[in-house]
Amino acid sequence: MTQPGTESWSEVPQGGTVLLPGSTERNLTGSWRTKLPIIDFDKCTHCMICWVMCPDSCFKTAEGTLQSVDLDHCKGCGICASECPVKCIEMVPEERD
Amino acid sequence: MVDTRERPVSDDAVEAAPSTAIAVNGGEAIAYALKQIEPEVVAAYPITPQTLIIEKFAEYCADGVVRTEYINVESEHAALSACVGASAAGARAITATAGPGLALMFEMLGVTSGMRLPIVMHLCTRALSAPLNILGDHSDAMAMRETGWVMLSGSSPQEAYDLALVAQTVAEHPDVMLPCANLVDGFMVTHAVERVDVLPDDVVRDYVGEYEPETSLLAEGSTATYGALDFRDYYFEHRRQQEAALYASQPVVEASLKRFGEISGRHHQILEPYRMDDAEVVLVFMGSAEGQAHAAVDAARAAGVKAGALRIRLLRPFPVDAIAEALSGARVVGVMDRAIGFGSAVNPLLADIKSALWSRTDRPLMKGFVYGLGGRVVTLGQLNQALGELVSAFESGEESTTTTYLGLREDPESAEVSS
Amino acid sequence: MTLKLRDLTLLDDGFESGHGLCAGCSESVIVRQVLLALANEPVVALATGCLEVSSTRFPDTAWKVPLIHSAFENAATSASGIEAAYKALVRKGRMAERPMTFVVFGGDGATYDIGFQWLSGALERGHKFMYICLNNEGYMNTGIQRSGATMLGAWTTTTPAGDLVPGKPQWRKDMTGIVASHGVPYVAQAAVHHWKDLMTKVRTAEKAEGPAFLNVFAPCDRGWRYEPEDTMAISRLAVETALWPLYEVDDGKYKLNGPRHKTRPIIDYLESQGRFRHLLKDKEPGVIEEIQANVDREWNRLRERCGLEPEVTPETTEAAVSAD
Structure with missing residues (x-):
């Protein structure tokens, strides 16, 4: 598609209807983060509490096991660390260039 | 009440369908048009002098004459809101109101046109309060002019019927996709009993067709988001597009009136x-x-x-x-x-x-x-x-x-x- | 399907990341839980609010399910129109019948205040839809103003903690009770931290033969003045103090789903959030006592409706205040 915000008035979708399901994915909200979640996979029980409590759908799973955190979108809220029953997630200060 | 005798057709309508003459008031004439259109959804709130339309149409629903879902909403704002939901869901949705009811709908008038939903409204023009007055004038219609609707206005029960059908074809035309109001003078037309020539059901069905939107909430596999927040990067473009569509509706109105003349023998112009x-x-x-x-x-x-x-x-x-x-x-x-x-x-x-x-x-x-x-x-x-x-x-x-x-x-x- | 998180991770919840809700917001967590719990194809109607502006900003949408927003007050009516359209389109043979659920998300402002009449009308008409109130006790999208759901004493930008008036002067509306009074098939209170309870309720609501209403406690770290990581902890506290009991009204029968006993005094909850700081700092025992009395009264009224004996606060308010 055309780059967002460059279409002429006659090209924009009629009535402002959005036809790009889930397209917010391109907004990299990870840039908001000031704290970074670090998972200790040795302690993780794959209970998926972090997965269900994450406001930003950042916990990536495969076949019922936790794989990684989507740092492109993680806003660093720390709910996962607070709620993890085995305390295997630690929030550490985000270091940026 | 129904006079089933065929009208003598005039010279200029040799191909027009045989009409049936009925003696009805303007409100019932619109209800008759709604019966023939048989929209999926009618949502309305009673207000004088619009009640004639919705009471008659409620009878059609109660008798199973139409398969329409008639939503007896709790306010006019809700009437148009329900139509917005229904229209986005792919249904043909119609409402009717008058004066203060239109005023209560005001927020949704612009929402409807901005979302490009081809809802038809029968506006029984009525004075606005205060002082409270239930009778006819054009204060409501004039207040509506800048809300982005196509607005048609008739002068008789016959025209109320005719334009009810025309409005449907204008609103849903792919070049338009805007709501359309059929203005009917409160009492002077809504309550005036006159001879109204109605077209055969199949002729009306053929004229108005079915509403087949390109997208809808209920379409299989639909993922459309309707009514998103539009910020400084897009709002202007959408409003300009909406304006263009409204101007583009004039030739569509003219063509719809022409086609209506061909099927009815009643040749209205803009x-x-x-x-x-x-x-x-x-x-x-x-x-x-x-x-x-x-x-x-x-x-x-x-x-x-x-x-x-x-x-x-x-x-x-x-x-x-x-x-x-x-x-x-x-x-x-x-x-x-x-x-x-x-x-x-x-x-x-x-x-x-x-x-x-x-x-x-x-x-x-x-x-x-x-x-x-x-x-x-x-x-x-x-x-x-x-x-x-x-x-x-x-x-x-x-x-x-x-x-x-x-x-x-x-x-x-x-x-x-x-x- | 039983509710097991590992099984649920195999599903697509239909709500994508990259939305603009604040870090630590409870609303998207609730949305994901609701969408995951549904068995049928959803169509969503949104009221104007944080969720709507943050998840559907043109040309983007976080949603992968069909959705409509048209105004602030009328999301229940949008659902009415969609449900009516569905019925008529099926009746006219213009679409095939298929299992669909019409879900509304509205904030407490949209539900308790501006959209109250629209919701009540839709409930009375008996449309088959599920209304989810994302209750964060205020107009957070416009900058934390008080609503009919904001509790007594709370600071908001329109009920500032002043020298004369210490925050919101009124208690709150019992919206769940009001909806239950409509006699609709299913009404419940849930809270974001208790995913299993919430998802179970969504499943019950989906099977209801008519309107269903879920009032979901949705803490707001920005508006309530607490750290984002505490969202679930605060939700839990609200349940433990009986400020927000988890219960359901299924076909008119009241049932407690959460703890049967109040285990903490309200002051524990008040201390957890900056919006009540003035009550504690300025030693406003009158207000704190009144809050506790309101909580106790509503808790015991609910217990009575559930066929349980009344209960006193575990630690009296006076004791809690004097311990400070």
Whole structure:
């Protein structure tokens, strides 16, 4: 598609209807983060509490096991660390260039 | 009530379908059109003088004559809101209201047009409060003009029926996809029982077709988000697109009226001229004052005045060029406003007409009249008075910038000014 | 399907990341839980609010399910129209019948205040839809103003903690009770931290033969003045103090789903959020006592409706305040 915000008035979708399901994915909200979640996979029980409590759908799973955190979108809220029953997630200060 | 005799068809409608004559009021005539259209959803809240439409239609639903889902909502705002949901879901959705009900809907009027949903509304024009008044004038319709709807206006129960069908085809046309209002004068048309020639059901079905939107909430696999937040990066573009669609609706209205003429023998135009061919003194109006206006024109003609009348059938988009053309021979134009545009330069219809004629170098003299507010009876005398003032202007060549209030009990001290 | 998180991770919740809700916001967590719990194809109607502006900003949408927003007050009516359209389109043979659920998300402003009449009308008409109130006790999208759901004493930008008036002067509306009074098939209170309870309720609501209403406690770290990581902890506290009991009204029968006993005094909850700081700092025992009395009254009224004996606060308010 055309780059967002460059279409002429006659090209924009009629009535402002959005036809790009889930397209917010391109907004990299990870840039908001000031704290970074670090998972200790040795302690993780794959209970998926972090997965269900994450406001930003950042916990990536495969076949019922936790794989990684989507740092492109993680806003660093720390709910996962607070709620993890085995305390295997630690929030550490985000270091940026 | 139903007269099943076939009407003799007129010469110019040799191919038109045989109509059936029924004696109904304007409200029931619209209900009859709704029965034939058989929309998926009707959502309405009762308000005088619209109740005739929805009560009759509720009977059709209760008797199983139509398969429509009729939502008895708890307010007019909800009526249009429910139509918005239904229309986005892919249904043909229709509502009806009047005066204060339209005022309560106001937020949703712009939402409907902005979301490009082809909802049809039958607006039984009524005075706005306060003071509370349930009777007819055009205050509501005039307040609606800038909300992005196509606005059609009739003058009789027959036209209420005809335009109910036309409105449907205009709104849903792919080049338009905008809501359309069918303006019906409260009481004077909604409650007037007249002969109405109705088309056969199959002819109506064929004319209005089915609503087949490109996307909808209920379409298989749909992932559309309707009504998203539009910020400074897109809102302007969407509004411009909406404006273009509204202007593009005029040829669609004209084509729909033409096609309607072919099936019915009733050839409506976006403007209804009366004795306009050589008219120099012209009354412009909208709605049910047609009888009085025509009679006044006839009387003036009999007295040797080249008088004519022009009725506005398409209020939005305002057919600027067609009006300029229709009034090209006029030397004096009087515009009849059945509403006050409080604090405006001039009253609403006069403002539109003045704008339409502004680019003409040989502009006619123009004069504003206000009449019939809150159901004040519109008399032939008032129209004669108006034409009389126009004739005076024609003779003197002087334009009057004051408004004349027809049928108003004037302040004795200022009575001379406006008589 | 039983509710096991590992099984649920195999599903697509239909709500994508990259939305603009604040870090730590409870609303998207609730949305994901609701969408995951549904068995049928959803169509969503949104009221204007944080969720709507943050998840559907043209040309983007976080949603992968069909959705409509048209105004602030009328999301329940949008659902009415969609449900009516569905019925009529099926009746006219213009679409095939298929299992669909019409879900509304509205904030407490949209539900308790501006959209109250629209919701009540839709409930009374009996449309088959599920209304989820994302209750964060205020107009957070416009900058944290008080609503009919904001509790007594809370600071908001329109009920500032002043020298004369210490925050919001009124208690709150019992919206769940009001909806239950409509006699609709299913009404419940849930809270964001208790995913299993919430998702179970969504499943019950989906099977209801008519309107269902879930009032979901949705803490707002921005508006309530607490750290984002505490969202679930605060939700839990609200349940433990019986400020927000988890219960349901299924076909008119009241049932407690959460703890049967109040285990903490309200002051524990008040201390957890900056919006009540003035009550504690300025020693406003009158207000704190009134809050506790309101909580106790509503808790015991609910217990009575559930067929349980009344219960006193574990630690009296006076004791809690004097312990400070």
